[in-house]
Structures are given as C-alpha cells and as structure tokens.
Amino acid sequence: MDNPTPKTNISIGRRIINVSYFLEKLYEISNHGPLDCGLTCIEKVSEKLHGLSSIFTFLCKMCNRKFVIGNDDDNCLPINTCVVAGIISIGCGHSQLQELSSAMNLPMMSQKTYQTNHKLLSQNWQQLAQQSMEQAAEEEKKMAIVDGRVTKNGTPVIDVVADGVYGKRSYKKNYSALSGAAAIIGRKTGKILYLGVRNKYCYHCDRAEKKKIAVAEHFCSKNYSGPSTGMESEIIVEGFKQSLAIHGLIYGRLISDGDSSTYSKILQARPYKDITVEKVECRNHLLRNFCNKMQALQTETKYLKSHRKLLTTSRIMSIRSCIRKAIKKNKNDPFPEEQYLFDDILQAHHHAFGNHHECKSYFCDEIGNLEKNDIPKDFELGSLWQRICIMIQSIAGQARSLLHDVYSNVVERYHSIIAKYVGGKRVNYSLKNSYQTRCVASAVSYNEENALSKLYKKMTNKSPGGKLKMWEESKYKQKILSMRYTKKKRRLVFNKKQSDKDYGQSCQKPDMPVDLLDKMKNDFIKSLDKTDEERAMIERKTILQSANGEWLEMRRSLLTASNFGRVIKRRVNTPCANLVKDILYRKNIDHVESIAHGQQNEKKRSL
Template sequence: MGPTSTPMRSRDVYCFETSSVSPINGAGWRPTVAPRRAAAALPMFNLQRHRALLADGHAKYQPAPPPEGRRCILYQQFIEQILADKHPGGYCSFMNCVFVGETLLGFRSIMYYQCEMCHKITKLETDGPNREMNINMSMVNGTVEGGITYAAVRTLAAAINMPAPTKKTYAHYEDKLADIMEAAAMDEMLEVGKRAKAHAIAVGNVKDGIPWVTCILDGQWSKRVYKCKYDATSGSVTVIEEHTGKVIWQATKNKRCSVCEYAARKSIPVRPHKCGKNYKGPSTGMEAALAVEAFRSSMEMHGVMILKYIGDGDSSVGARLQAASPYGAKYVIQKVECKNHVLRNFKRALIDISTSALPCPEGVTQLEMKTLKKAVRENVLRMSTGVSKACEYRGETEKDLGHHERVRNLRKDIMNTACHVFGEHSTCALYFCKTRQAAEAAAATPAGAPAGHGDAPPHLCAHTGAGRKLSEATAEVANSVIAQRASNKRPYLGGRRSYQTRVYSAGLSLNTSAQGLRVVHRSIANSSPGKYTEKYVQARKAERNEKRLRLAKRKLDLIRGAVRPAPRPAATGPDEHYGLQEEGNQPPPADDPVRLQEEADKFLQSLLDNLQAEQEELKDVEQGSIEWRTARKNRLTAVDFGEVCKRRPDTSCRRFVFDKLYRAKTDYAGQKPDPKQIQHGKTYEPAAKARLATKGYKIQNCSFFIDTEMPYLGASPDGLLDNSAVLEIKCPFTAYESKSKDEAMQSGQIKYLRRDEDGNIKLRKDDNYYYQVQGQLHITKRDRCVFVVYAKEWEHIEEIERDDEFWNNEMRDKLERFYKEALLPEIVMPLYQYRLEKKDIREARSVIEELARREKDREEKAQRAAEREGEKRKKKEEKDAERKRKEEAAERRREVAERKRGSGKEKASGRKEGKASREEKRRWRKRFGPAAQERQEYSFSCCIPCIDTSRRVPLLLSGTSLRVCA
C-alpha cells in the first residue's frame, strides 16, 4: 500500500496538482493538502486530469500517504467493489494498487487507488449506491431522533478518530430532512383526521352537518424559562385528538433566520434558501397565534371543527380563540381546564394555607392553629386524591344521571373534601365515605377549618362544568418527546429549521408509536430499513410494551391491596434555597352587499325555523353552561337592552359588537365590573334567594327565554315566581356593607334607586336595569317583576309592572334596527377575524348616516362661519383701505405744507445770504479794489477769521504780499 508518510489529518483531503518543475526533469505529481469542501462540491481529486497526464507519458508520481483514522463502510458493498476490480492484461490486480487520493463528503468517503503496472485508477466508495438515504442523511436523522446536535456528532467523531462532516454539510442534510419530516408528519396527521372524523360522525358529534371533535392543545418553546425572560425564538403547538390520542395538527413559529441575519449584518444579498422565519410578534403570543391557525385550518385539512379543547390555565389561547372566532360568530369554542392543572393549583392553594399567617378564630390558641396548619400540610395529597377520585366517579360511573346533576354532585363532594379529611363525615356521600362511624374516632382539631380554606374549593368548583376526567396528559407526553428531540431545550436550535424538524419528528413518533426511523427511511429510500435499524425499532417497541405491562400490573396490585405505595414526604413547597419559583395578516375583503343581505335573511329564517326546537333544548339547560352561552352569543339579551336603547345616534357600534361576539360578556347591564363584582354577585345570589324564601316567595330556577316575535332577542331572569312574575336580583359590591338604603343612595354607592314624589324608593326608569326588567317581562310574557337589591344589613324588594307602551315607544324599534345593522352583519360575514382589529368591524348604517349628516352639518356650519368670517374680513379690509387712504392723503397734505414752509425759509435765508455777500464784496473791493491796486506795495499782518476761506477769492493783489497768522 505504499510507505508510511506524515499522518494525514482527519479533516484534510489529499489531491494532486502539477508541479512547477517540468516532468522531464524528474519532478512529477506530489500530494498536497487542500481544504475539504462541502458535500455538494465536486471531488477534490481530479481524476480526468490525472488520466490525461498519464496518456501523455507523465506517469511519474509519489504515492500519497495512507488515509489516517477510521471510516464507516457498507461492508458488503465495499468488498464487492474490490472483488470487481479487473485490470487489462490480467497480469496485475488490486494488490498492485497504491493509494493516491481521497474525497471526504461528511461520513461518506471516496478513495482512489492506482495500479503501479497498468496505471488504472480504481474508485472505492464507502457508502452504498443510494444517494438519498446515504450515511450523512442517516446520521442527521439519528441526531434528530436521539435528541443530539452537530456538536455531539463532531465530538463523537473526534473521540473515535474519524473525519466529521462540516457544519455546512450537516445543515444541508438537515434542511433536506426537514422537508421529508414535514411531508411524512402531514401524511400521518391526515390519516388521524380521517379516523377522528369518522368517530365524530359515529357518535353523533355533528353540528349543522359538520362533525366536530374534542382536542388537547398545548404549546412548547425552544428555550426553558423560569417565570422570567419569555424570549424564545421558536415555539410550537401540538393539537392531539382526544379519542385517537394522536397528533392531528402541528406547526412552529420562528422569529429568526441565521442566513438572513448574516446577510443583513454583512450588507450582502441573501443567498437562495428556505427561510424559517414566519413570525414577528412577541414570544408569549406564539401559542395563541398557532392555536388560531390550527382551528382555522381544521376544516380545510380534516373537514371537522374543534368546538371543545382541553388546555391549561396559564395562556391567553382561550381569549384569542374567542376573539378570532375561526368558525364564525355562530359557534362557541368551549375550553375545559386540564384536571391535572386544576388539581395542581388546588394543592398549591392548600400549601399556601398551611404556610401563610392566617388569623386565629375566636377561642383558638396559636398552638392549635399551628397544629391545624401541620395537619393541612400532611393531608394535601389525600385531599387532592379525593377530588380526583370524585371526578372519576361522577364523570364515568353516574352516566345514567344528567350532566348538570353530576356537576352539582361533584361540587358537593369537592366542598366536602376538608370535612371528610378532618373527621366530619355527616355530609359525605356513601361512595366517598362508607364508614361514617369513623367520625367519632377521628381526632378533630379544635381550630376547625382554617380561615383561608374556603377560597380553594370554590375556585376548584368553577371548573367542574366538564363533568369528565379530562387532562392534558397526552399533550405533556408530546412536550416531553419534543424536549427530548431538542436536547432538553439546552442548545440554541432556532436559527434555521432545526427546531421545526425536531417538532415534526416528535409528532411523527407519537403518531407512529415511536417508529419514526422506519417511516422516514421508507419516505426517502422507498424500502424497509436495514437489519440493525429494524432490530432497534423492535427492541424499543418491546421495551415500551414491557413498561406498559409493568405499570398496569402495579396499578392492579394497588387496587387489590397486594402492595402498598411507598410513603411520600409531605409537600412543603419551595424553601429559602429555591431561587426562581414558579397575534402577516391580510386586510378583510371588500363587502358584497347582495351576498350580505342574502346571508342575513338566511340566518334570521333559520332562527325562526329552529325556534321551537331550541326552546325545548334550553328548557332544562343550566345558566352558565356552554349551551346557555351558545344561545346567548348571537342574540341581544335583556342585559344589553339599556345600553343599546340609550346610545346616541352617532355612537360607534364597534365596541359593543366586539364585546358581544369576541369578549366575555358580563352579567351586569351596561356596566363593565371587575372580577370582584362578578364573583360577589354569584356568591351572594343564593343567599338573597334564601332570604326571599323566608318571606314566602317560591322561586323556580329557569334557563334562557327567546322572544317568539323577534327570535334574536333573549333573556335569562334569575328565577320565576308563580306563573306571572320573574325575579331579578342585584347584589351591589360597593353597598354590601352599608347600613341602610338611604346611606347607600346618599353616598353614591347605589345610583339606580331614588325616592319618588310620595317618598317611596323606586328603580329609576332611565336606568339600564329598568330596560333589562321590561325586556325580561316582554320576552317571558309575564306581567310583573320582583326586583331585589340584596345587602348584608338590608334588602330592597320592588314589584315592577310590565309597560307595553314603554317597550313599543322606547325599545322595540331601536333593538331591531341595532341588531340588523350592527350585530347581524358581523355574525353572518365576520370581518374581525382577518386581522383581529376592532376597526375592521362594520359600522351600522344608521350610525354612518348620522355621522354623515353631522359631518354635512358641520361642513355647512363651517362654510357659513367661513362666509361670515369672509364678510368680516372684507369689511375690515375695506375699513383698513379707507383708513390707509385717509392717512396717505393726510401725509400728502403735511408734505405740501412742509414744502411751503421750507420754500419761505429758503427765500428768507437767501435774502440774508445775498445781503451778507454784498457787504463782503464791498469790503473786498474797498480793500483790494482798483483804488488799492494803485499802490505799489500793500502789506498787513493780522488775523482774518471773518473771511470765508471756503469761497474762492480772486487774487486781486498783484505785486503785493499777504501774511496770514497761523
């Protein structure tokens, strides 16, 4: 194979190039070191050039040093290449060849050997003929499945002394794998969608001819957060169909692309690539944005609607879905809180109770309170287990009972949890506590239930509406698989498409029962994987089955009592050593008035056609249920009547439509109370009914009433009294502690009550509550309403008669016009869902006309004001011009007078000057005239300051001398 030379570096490639010395002088080919290229580049060893030189007789060369390090070879194919090497003449073989060069293409290698006798070049490839599923693609697929990155591959290659691919080569194959993974995952999700659709039709989950399913939804991020710095560059959402337990939709959002960022940083053009950047908003909004995208694509992708989903309570997905209304305003998407998350919050509340400083009840010592807190802390797991078992029993065992009956029973069990644990068994259900005699033997603490314990069960009861044992356990499994693929979110994978590839790999693994390697291999090579890949897949399958059987056996042993679970330490929560505890949108399309009118008429006709059937369905529906909310959503309810009827003609309807269709509506007429007011009203409404019962009122519960004449109007009274009255209860939060009605009214805590002329306290007729009462009476066809205001120390009970004249004159037409012009268009052809912007909601025609009229009036008023201003300005200009003309005339007169006065002065001064000049001439003539010239010599010595030297004096002193003093 040639003499040993300097060891070749594993990341270098040997090639041949012509020496500067002529081959005739004895120099030939010499091995040189050249940087290794990427996988897509041509081989560094120029075989054609080498053969051309051999043909010219330049065959003298020095053999290259043998390749250093280890190589991965496809054993059978490599040996077959050597055995198939035939030389012409038959006198030489591969044994006479020497190594002359090598091309490294990642883990794939091409070696060149040349015969020393016939000079034939033999090329040996370490990998098989399959160019698509070569060793580099298999390596990248393995890194994704195994949850490692390029750094781990390079480290492993260095440890076994093997040439590793460059980062560019790795990225090239990872991009190819991303497309393959996405296509394979999409095929599997489409199959899951077909099975889910068939099951929904089989069980009757069909609404308006469209099947609907229940899904589990949860988001994942590419970076770990610890309740701070939510700035992950990539995020994904996994939607799992509840019945099949398989992924039905999956996608990712990326905020960065390393290729684009590099080009921007270097100010160079961006090279062609598949850009992974598809999101510009905040990282915290990725989950909600992807959830809306998932729900909107369910119809196109699978032909089903997702009308119920199970999710956690730590995201804004529910609010965003309600605002987006992916299936139109007609359908309400119900969110079911994950049982595990609710129980976790319940346990956290119990731990807070056991560790917080609660006030001691009267007659209880600090020692007893401390003992109680310890007892609560030690029984956290027991209480949470009791709640979990109650959910399981009420949701699965009592299937013969109605849904609402099971929910009420479950609420009672939850509220009874603390009593059962602390020894009070008088209110325990039989299935929950079969030995009530244990109450006498139980050691009840004298402190009783802690003061803050009552806050935890009501919060838990608020999520009992599902009546089923639903949790996000499947989604948590998906999260763990994605985290394993992403190396537990430690390395940064959001620069290109790496995180997206791993998310699709996790979804593929979930849908194929961890056989992603096999599916990807079939997608690329159209053949089954090799022996050892198949052996690994089968071994993983056997391990999972064994683990599943082991867990099932252990659970069965626990139920039978064969084994006892190991005791767990009491949950104490974090201590002092624990550091950090724990929406490219397109504009809406242009309106089509003809189609809009057709859809509106069709919707109104459907309300009329389904009126009787809907009233029968709503007869036994509990207020607050999903059916109750669905019936209210597309209708104006009595709680809205006051705000609609009292609004100004030019007030925009967009806010009201948004609140009605895309935001949770409150139970207060025309008001936007905070959660404390809402919770206060719901908490004390039963107490108000109990106080009324003591006064002889027989109250019947009721659901939702629909107006038979105008089926888009509805009402939900708080109760019914006899056959002719309805009940409406108000529990004002601010006036609950007041001592009397007068105090509450005088202090402004209650503004909807006032005294009439006779001194009786009545509900004001201009208040929203009066409109609500009249609407309820008209819709329910009852004659009177018992209006109750409940406070701690007092109550106000008033009977209000139905006023048909008030309804016809002040309410009916306004409600009809507002619904048809403002609310109905957004229901049948919504525009808000395109960009989730309130300004896209249509404005009511009457509002537009009123605004146009007022704008016209403003323009006319402005025009009249401008005309008046113009007239004033014109008059002012005329006055200014007249004043200026007068001033100019006065100025001219002054100038003429001044000129006249100036000319008189000039004449007088002229006369004076003429007289002086004549006197001067006489003096000069006397001194220097002809009489003086007769003298032969005239001399004088004097000072003549009187002579004006500026004038030219003729020299009349011929032959004389004049001396002037200095």
C-alpha cells in the same frame, strides 16, 4: 535501519463503511485483467472525503488500471444524511457531531455539509408530518361519523386536546423564549392533527441588521413578533380557523389546561359560523394547581402558625383523594349531574379535617363520627379556614369540567418528545430553522411507530432493513411492556408567583356561567353567617386590627365603611374589575385615611 513508511494520499483515522458492499467491490477487483492481477498488486492512491463519505482510488501496479470504490452503496441513503438524521433525533447538533467524530477518530463534517443535509431532511420531515396528520384526520372523521357527531351539513365534530411548548425553560418566571410550538391532537386517535411553530429571531436578518448590509437570500425563520407567552394562543386559534379548510373537521370541544388565554381568543375569533367551541379543563392541571395553592398556604406567615401546622400535606392529599373519588362516582352514574359533584366536592375539606357529619360512603368509612375530630374550635373561625373554603368553592366551580374526567396527557407526551429532540431545552436551536425542523420531526415520531424507517423509505423508495428495523421493533416491544407494567411516578409541586395576561392563572378567561356564579355567591354569603358566640370569638382574636393577620384577611371578605363610599358612588356603566381587585388583593391598607389617622393618634388616645 527501519524501512520507511510508504507514502499515501489517504488521510489517517477510521472510516464508516458498508461492509457487504465494500467486500463485494474488493472481490470484483481481486482478479482483473489478462494478467489475473490480485489484491497484492493494488495500492492506495487517494481518498476524497465529503463529510463521513469517502471515495477511495486504487491503482494496479501490474496493469496500471485505476479503481474507484466508495464506502457505501449508492442505492442506500447517503451516510451524511443518515448521520444528520440520527444526530437530530437524539437532540444534538453540528458541534456535538464534531466532538463525537473527533473522539472516534472519524472525519469531521463541515458546517456547510451539515446544513445541506439538514435542509433536505427538513423538507422530507415536513412532507411526512403533513401526510401523517392527514391520515389522523381521516381516522377522526370516520370515528365521529360512527358516533353520530355531525352537523346538519354533514361536517364531523370532534374533541381535541391542545397545548403549547417553548424553546427554553421558563422556571415559572421567565417567559422569554425565542421559539414556541403548539399542537392540536385528536382525542379519539391521540394523533396530531395540526402543528404550528413560531420564531421571533432569524440569525441572517439579525446579522445583516447589525452590520448594516443587505440581507442575502435565505429561508427566514422569523414569523412572529409578539410576546412569547402569546405564541401558544395564536397557533391554536390559527389551527381552529383552518380545521375546515385542511381536514373538513370542526373542533367542537377543546380539552386544555387553564394557564393560557387560548379559549378566550377562540371565542373572539369564532372559527365556526353556527357552533361555539366548548372548553373542558384538564383534570390533572386543575387538581395540581389546587394542591399547589394549598401548599402555598403552609408558608403564608399572615396566618397563625398553629393553624398552618394543621394544614399538613397528608390533609391536602386527602382532599385531593376525596375529589378524585367524587369525580369517579358521579361520572359513572347513569345520569351524571354537575350539581351532585359540586355538592360532594364542598365536603372534601371537612372530611380531611375530621368532620364526617355529611360525608358520603364512597370516600369515607367514618360517616357521622365526630369523636376523632381533634381540630381546635377557633380554627374554623380563623382566616386560614375561610381561605381553604374559598379555594374549595373555586375547584367545585369546575364541576362541569371535572365531570368529563379528561386530561391533556397526550399533548404533554408530545412535548416530552420535543424536549428530547431539542436537547432538553438546554441548547438554543432558535437561531435558524432548526427548532422548527425538530418540532416537525417530533410530530412524525409521535404519530408513527417507525419514524426513521418512514423517513428512509420516503427518501429512497425502499425499506431500510438491518439494524434500524431491529431497533424500532425492540423499541416497540419496550413500549408495550411499559404500558402493561406501569410504575408510579413522583410528582414535584411548584409555586407560581408571577402572573401574565396571556399565560398562567391570571390569564384572560371568559366569564363563568350565570347559574354557577349564583351558586358561588350563595355559598359565599352562607359562609359569612356567624352565630353570636362566633362573632364574639372573632372580635377577641382580631383585637389588634392592622397588626393582626387574621383581621386583614377577614377584612377582605367584608364591605367595610372605608370602601362603602367607593362602591355606592360607582356609576352603573363603570367597570368594577379594578375596584374589586383593589379591595380583595391590596396587601397594605395604610393608605386608607381613617386607618392612617388611627395609627398616628392611637398612642395619644391611650395616654
């Protein structure tokens, strides 16, 4: 018969221990007491578990002496805190930690223990982030003073990059995230100066409301009640308003994309008494949106198929390349002029479609060559070509921003770190305070090279050392190598079909400058000037009228008799925005009385 297994109060499974500390304690009890009792006299009595932390109790069978040994040194950061910090840093939560622990046969941490350590880490990460942003502001301040960018009162003026991020993926159509964040980053240092988080939901409050009971005392994470698309603009405007009080800085120029009404709201808020904030559009967003719109024309069935086939992806990228070269050339001129860049961009589509008559030498090798132009003559008289010209004029209208040649990649990089901390936006961390904690932790990780070491040192007042230091040094070396040897990345282009007043292409924006409006009006009027031969060709091509897509498109650019009365009778003090939108963007014009009458009686007239 086999000997029975001795009973013990220690639970089964594996444990995480500090090897050097545990062996040192075993060595201390290996020879103890007057009888020189050794380890062979020691038996396990019990184990007290608290998450992944264990306290073992041993009893000597010779001298009946008890010994208590933990699995980690008390002078180190507790193992439970370290595990929660690590699990947050890789974008996981309590349920993922339980699954990992069970797979490794380790003790499972309770929800209460997890939340206790989560709260402790949240407070320390918040303090670290605040210190980091203050240091970044001091660096920006010194650089602004060196560059001489100060007001009469001696207040430094800096450029900032700002953008927002949301707690769930919208797929360009569903902007209903419960949480959102926005960061303001200094252009010179590339570090975060201000971070704000908005949350529309609180688990405790919602549960109490549903059960109709009193809300227990808790930290309420809900601090916003408006539309999700308005989170970004509210946070950034708040950051501009607090810049003087927090950092003693003026954010004189905002570099951002154009898909939010942020700038319009900053102008309304007037955060600085005698300074108007200047807006510079991100070059990458302008060109990406332009290419998206051009590619959308390839599938617009209202244009002739033969014409759409001429608008190839290679020609779109050729236009983009010409614009990039024009930006580079004009930016590097001793005295860069916005008008020169505006004129150069207007030639980009002619170059892409084989007309090199007015090309410039820095982006074209075939100046004046018209022999290779295989584009049909009727293409330039069609509605698709007119639409392309309008889009080129629109991107040329951003010449002032393009001349700066700046982009918002720094804030997009911060968004990628947030995406990592929130599990790729696949897990809902908006129920309590977790989303805000992860955004703050991301800010520390973004501003500091050794974020976890900084956290460890703040909580224990000593450097962590060991594997953490080795990993952070290895990560820093990989970063340096990736910056030295860059790889070209593939870019996916998406089409946006919905609009929103707070976010997207149709968001609220300030009116364009008067001189730019005059230039674009003149260019538009010139595009309407046609020769007798061109008029005759247009007449033949649009003979089917409402059944012809080109006729509908041509009609948008003209003030026809059916709309003339509405325009001429409009009062001076009546806004014209809705009238213009109705004329330009209404797809179905069967509502026009004269057209409806003609369609109903056309067959009778032909008989």
